[in-house]
Amino acid sequence: MENETVLAKTNVDFMFPPKPEGPFDERAWVKNGLLTITNLNFKLSTATATQAIPLKGLEDVDMRMAGERHILVMTRYDEGKFKSYALSASPHALETLRKFLIQFISDAFKTSIYYISPASRGGVVLTNVAWDKGLLLATQKSIWFISKDKQVRVGLDSITKIKREARKMGGKDRYVLSIDYFEKNESLSSIVLCPDNTMDLLERYLTDLMEKYNSLGEDQKLTDIEGQVATLIYSGVDSNTIQSMLNIDNKTMDQYYDNLLKLGMANVVRVRRELELTPKGVKFVTDMMSNFTTEKK
Missing domain, CATH: 2.30.29.30 (Pleckstrin-homology domain (PH domain)/Phosphotyrosine-binding domain (PTB))
Incomplete structure (x- = not known):
């Protein structure tokens, strides 16, 4: 001992x-x-x-x-x-x-990578940033980018999307893994570069991890009308306008808001019960809009 x-x-x-x-x-x-x-x-x-x-x-x-x-x-x-x-x-x-x-964090997944974090802020790609060589470490609560002089934490609850995208590097198209997330109400993204077979494994693992983290039980899913409310909040529409557009009375609106709050999809930002979506709520709406676009095609 x-x-x-x-x-x-x-x-x-x-x-x-x-x-x-x-x-x-x-x-x-x-x-x-x-x-x-x-x-x-x-x-x-x-x-x-x-x-x-x-x-x-x-x-x-x-x-x-x-x-x-x-x-x-x-x-x-x-x-x-x-x-x-x-x-x-x-x-x-x-x-x-x-x-x-x-150094004592239990790693469920660890792999060597090159990364830039953050690589974009508010949808704008940052310039004068350099690749860091280090490790990606994933647990049941967060993803870490760790190098000699830098440790960046991205909570699973703040991640909105994980996707592979092409970038020009040295005159060639290379695929990177982009992780989109929110920090202090600001939209950020980090990108990861690694061998293709490692990226396949990493993308699959992180996507499964996020699906497991964000999965809702049958008793926790939004109704169609609640999904519309969440989408309008995401679009910046205020409560009075939402009620008018969807023909919702005050009591029903409060019930919808209470459910969004209970599921961790929104926060109260004003005394008069105006809401803003949390990263979890943003992910729900963007996924729903993406699925709708795919179905139309």
């Missing part, structure tokens, strides 16, 4: 379990706790108790903001479910910890 060695200690605020997909309740934070990092565990302690969490088996490490708080959320897959832990400290301390923890 490997001996446990203390590597570092620091004071942090922490929360267990946080709401990994929702807002953080300020009242739930344990203030001025102690974080102890060893070669085997990270430990969260108060004056009366200590929670030890194995480093091995981490699924995700995600930096977030909640108001003025800088937060690091660590997620493990344990006993058939995801368990998350949130830490709050200075940005420098959290970034140092994030870089340390990345």
